[in-house]
Amino acid sequence: MPETARLQLGDKAIDLPIVVGTENERALDIGALRAQTGYITLDEGYRNTGSCQSAITFIDGEEGILRYRGIPIEQMAEHSSFIETAYLLIWGELPTENQFNTFSDLLTKHQNLHEDIRHHFDLFPSNSPPMAVLSAVLNALSCFHPEMLEIEDDNSFQEAAARIMAKVRTIAAYSYRHANGFPTIYPHPDKKYTANFLHMMFSQPYKEYEPDPELVKALDLILLLHADHEQNCSASTVRMVGSSGANLFASVAAGVCALWGPLHGGANVAVVDMLEEIRAAGMSVKEFMQQVKNKKNGIRLMGFGHPVYKNFDPRSRIIKKTCENVLARLHLKDPLLELAEELEATALQDEYFVQRKLYPNVDFYSGVILRAIGIPHSMFTVMFAIGRMPGWIAQWQEGRFVSKSRIHRPRQIYTGPTQRVYTPIDKRG
Numbered sequence: 001m002p003e004t005a006r007l008q009l010g011d012k013a014i015d016l017p018i019v020v021g022t023e024n025e026r027a028l029d030i031g032a033l034r035a036q037t038g039y040i041t042l043d044e045g046y047r048n049t050g051s052c053q054s055a056i057t058f059i060d061g062e063e064g065i066l067r068y069r070g071i072p073i074e075q076m077a078e079h080s081s082f083i084e085t086a087y088l089l090i091w092g093e094l095p096t097e098n099q100f101n102t103f104s105d106l107l108t109k110h111q112n113l114h115e116d117i118r119h120h121f122d123l124f125p126s127n128s129p130p131m132a133v134l135s136a137v138l139n140a141l142s143c144f145h146p147e148m149l150e151i152e153d154d155n156s157f158q159e160a161a162a163r164i165m166a167k168v169r170t171i172a173a174y175s176y177r178h179a180n181g182f183p184t185i186y187p188h189p190d191k192k193y194t195a196n197f198l199h200m201m202f203s204q205p206y207k208e209y210e211p212d213p214e215l216v217k218a219l220d221l222i223l224l225l226h227a228d229h230e231q232n233c234s235a236s237t238v239r240m241v242g243s244s245g246a247n248l249f250a251s252v253a254a255g256v257c258a259l260w261g262p263l264h265g266g267a268n269v270a271v272v273d274m275l276e277e278i279r280a281a282g283m284s285v286k287e288f289m290q291q292v293k294n295k296k297n298g299i300r301l302m303g304f305g306h307p308v309y310k311n312f313d314p315r316s317r318i319i320k321k322t323c324e325n326v327l328a329r330l331h332l333k334d335p336l337l338e339l340a341e342e343l344e345a346t347a348l349q350d351e352y353f354v355q356r357k358l359y360p361n362v363d364f365y366s367g368v369i370l371r372a373i374g375i376p377h378s379m380f381t382v383m384f385a386i387g388r389m390p391g392w393i394a395q396w397q398e399g400r401f402v403s404k405s406r407i408h409r410p411r412q413i414y415t416g417p418t419q420r421v422y423t424p425i426d427k428r429g
C-alpha cells in the first residue's frame with residue numbers, strides 16, 4: 001500500500017498517494033485531485049511540479065549532482081565521448097563495442113542531407129538567426145524522410161534517432177557556410193562526429209582543416225556536458241510536443257525554439273555579449289555588479305543562476321577547467337576569460353548572489369571555449385542544441401514509448417471577465 005498524505009479541504013479530506021523515486025525524491029500524486037475535490041494545483045513555471053517520472057538524468061540541485069543514467073557527469077566527462085554518452089542517454093546503457101560501432105556507422109550513413117535540402121539554405125537571408133535556420137531545416141527533414149514520421153519499432157526509432165543526431169551537425173555547418181558565402185563542405189567519410197563537424201565548418205575546397213586533437217576533445221566534451229538535463233524548458237517542450245503524437249523531427253525542432261531563449265540556451269551568447277559590453281564600456285567589475293544588484297534596466301549576470309542548481313553547476317566547473325586548458329594549449333590569453341573569472345570571484349563573495357544562491361551555470365564559460373575553437377558567436381546556442389539532441393531524443397522516446405504519457409494538457413485558473421453579452425460595434429466605445 002503506497003504511503004499517502006492527507007489533504008484537508010474544509011470538511012472534505014482526501015488521501016494523496018506519495019510517489020518515491022530511486023533517489024528518494026518524493027511527490028504527491030494529484031492525478032485524482034480534481035475529480036475528488038474539484039480543485040487543481042497552481043505552480044507558475046512548474047517549479048514544484050513533476051511532469052513525469054523519468055529514468056534518464058538525475059539532478060540534485062542542492063548538492064550539485066548530475067548523473068546520466070546513474071553515472072556521475074564527472075566520470076562521463078573523464079572517460080566517455082559525446083556519441084557514447086548519446087547512446088547511454090537514448091538506450092539506457094553504455095554500448096558494447098559492437099553496439100557503439102553499429103551506432104557510429106549509422107551516424108556516418110546518415111550524415112549527408114538530401115541534395116534538395118541544400119537549396120533551403122539559399123532561401124534564407126545570410127543574416128538569418130542560426131537557431132531559426134536549424135529549427136526550420138530540422139522540421140523540413142520530415143518532408144524528406146516521410147518513412148520516419150511513424151515510428152513503430154526499435155529499428156525505426158534507431159534509424160530516426162541516428163538520422164537526426166547525424167544531420168543536426170550537418171545542418172549547423174551548412175547554415176554557417178551559406179551565411180558566410182562559403183562553398184558547402186560535405187561530411188568527410190572517415191572523420192568521426194565532432195571532428196567531422198569542424199571539418200564541415202572550417203575546411204576549404206583547396207585546404208582541409210586539421211584541428212588540434214585537443215580542440216576536438218574540448219568541443220566533444222562541451223557537447224557531452226550539454227547532452228541532457230532532465231525536465232529543462234526545451235526537454236519539457238519536446239516531451240509536450242511528442243505527447244500529441246507529433247513526429248520526432250517536429251518535436252526536436254520545437255525544442256530548438258525553446259532553447260533559443262536568453263534565459264535558457266541563448267544564455268551562452270548573452271554571456272559573451274555581456275563580457276564584450278563590459279570591456280567595450282571600460283566598466284569595472286564593481287560598476288557592472290552594482291548595475292546588476294540595482295537591477296538597472298533588468299541587467300543580469302548572464303550565465304549565473306539556475307532554476308534547479310542552488311549550489312554550483314557541476315558542468316560549469318568542468319567547462320571552466322577545460323577553458324583554461326584549451327587557452328593554454330592554444331597559447332591564447334582571452335581577456336573575456338579573465339573578466340569572467342573576476343566576475344565569478346566577485347559574485348561568490350557578494351551577499352546579493354550568495355543569498356540568492358546564484359552560481360555560474362553551464363553557459364558561463366562555454367562561450368569562451370567556443371570562441372577559442374573559432375565557433376562564431378551567433379552559433380553558440382546552435383552548439384548547445386547539437387549537444388542537447390540526444391537528451392531530447394531520449395526524453396521524447398521515454399514520454400512516447402516508455403511512460404506512454406497522455407497528451408499534455410495543463411489546466412488553468414481563469415482570471416478574465418465573467419459572463420457578459422456581445423455588444424454590436426455601433427454600441428461600443
Ligand code: SDX
Nearest residue numbers: 229232263264265267300301302303304305306307356361
Ligand atoms: C540553462 O533548466 C535547466 O536545466 C537549464 C539548463 C539546461 O542544461 O537545460 O541548465 C541550461 O538554461 C542554464 C541557465 C541559463 N540562463 C542564464 O544564465 C540567464 C541568467 N540567469 C537567470 O535569468 C536566472 O537565474 C534563471 C532564468 C536561470 C533562473 O531563474 P529563476 O530560478 O526563475 O530565478 P528568478 O528569475 O526567480 O530570480 C530569483 C532572484 C531574483 O531576484 P529577487 O527578485 O529575489 O530580488 O535572483 C535574481 C532575480 O532577479 N537573479 C539574478 C540572476 N538570476 C536570478 N540576478 C542577477 N543575475 C542573474 N543571473
